[in-house]
Amino acid sequence: MVVADWFGEMAERYRLVRDFNKAAKNSFIAGIAPTLLEAKITKGDSAYRHAFSKWMSAGFRIKALSGRPLEKSELIEIGRVVLDNEELTRKLISLGWDTLEVHSNEGYNGAKWALKDYANIGGFLN
Amino acid sequence: MTQILLQIKSDSLAMATTSSSNGLLSSTWFWLSIVEFIFIIFLLIKLKKKKTELAFSDLPKDKMKTAKSSNIDMDNLMNSINGSRDLYKELSKACHPDKFVNTEKQKIAEDIFQDISKDKRNFEKLLVLKERAKNELNINF
Numbered sequence: 001m002v003v004a005d006w007f008g009e010m011a012e013r014y015r016l017v018r019d020f021n022k023a024a025k026n027s028f029i030a031g032i033a034p035t036l037l038e039a040k041i042t043k044g045d046s047a048y049r050h051a052f053s054k055w056m057s058a059g060f061r062i063k064a065l066s067g068r069p070l071e072k073s074e075l076i077e078i079g080r081v082v083l084d085n086e087e088l089t090r091k092l093i094s095l096g097w098d099t100l101e102v103h104s105n106e107g108y109n110g111a112k113w114a115l116k117d118y119a120n121i122g123g124f125l126n
Numbered sequence: 127m128t129q130i131l132l133q134i135k136s137d138s139l140a141m142a143t144t145s146s147s148n149g150l151l152s153s154t155w156f157w158l159s160i161v162e163f164i165f166i167i168f169l170l171i172k173l174k175k176k177k178t179e180l181a182f183s184d185l186p187k188d189k190m191k192t193a194k195s196s197n198i199d200m201d202n203l204m205n206s207i208n209g210s211r212d213l214y215k216e217l218s219k220a221c222h223p224d225k226f227v228n229t230e231k232q233k234i235a236e237d238i239f240q241d242i243s244k245d246k247r248n249f250e251k252l253l254v255l256k257e258r259a260k261n262e263l264n265i266n267f
Contacts (some may be wrong), residue, residue, distance in 0.1 A: 012194060023200035033208045050181040052190070081206045084247040087196050088203065093182070094193040116181040 013095050017041060020062075028067065035067035035105070037078070044099035048114035054096030064105040075102045075111050083118045093119055205249035213256070214246045220267065221259050234262050 017039045024037040044059030062078060064070045070078075079102045083089055092100070093115050103110040221242060226235040238259055245251035259265050 009194070016198070019198070019200045023204045027204040027208065033204060051183040051185070077211060078207050081203065081210065081247045085203060085206070088198050090193040091196055091198060094190045119182070
C-alpha cells in the first residue's frame, strides 16, 4: 500500500468516528435521542478478522455515555440499525473494522457482531 | 633493548588473540542475524498465507475504493436508531394488506408492506413510504 493511501485511510476512519459522534451529540441535544451515544475505536475480536482488518484497532464501539441506561434489546436494536445500513457496513469493512460493539453506560452489558457476516448484502461479495 | 623487544612481542601476541576472538564474535553475530532473517521471512510468508485464507481476500480493489469513498448520512442513522422502531410499528399496522382484502388497493398495500418490512430500520425510507401510503392508500396518520 502506498503511504499516501495509508494516511488517507486513517483520516477517513477518524472522520467517520467524528461524524458519528457529532450526529449523536446533535440528536441528543435536540431531544430526539434519549441517550448520548459515542463511537470509538477499540481492539476488536480476533475471531472476527478478515483480510482488511487493522491490527489492534479493528473494533468499532458504540457506547452509551449519559442519559437513560439502555436495555439489552435496545443495544441489539442499535447494532441491527448499523448492520442493516449496507453502505455503512461496507465502509466499516473496507476501512479495516471487523467487529461492531455496542455497550451500555452501566455495568458490562454489551453486544458484538462480526461485520464479515453482514457483508454479503448489496452485491459486496459478487 | 632485549626487554623492549620481548615487551613488543608479548603485546603483538595479545593483539592477535583479541583479533581472533573478535572474528569469532562477529561470526556468531553474523549467523545469529542469518537465523533471525530466516525466521522473519518465515513469519512474513505465514502472515501472507493466513491473509489469503481470510474473508474478502479475493475482493477486487475497485469495490473497496468505492466503499471507502461513500458518504454516510449520519443524521439518518441517528434518526433510524431512535425513531425507526416506532415508525415501523405504526406503518406496518396501518398498511397491513389484510386491511385491503378484496379491494383495488390490495396490490399496492402488499407492495408498500413489502418495502416497509425491507426497510424497517431506515427512517428516511420509512418516511417516503409513509407519504406513499398517504397518497396511494388514503391513510390518515
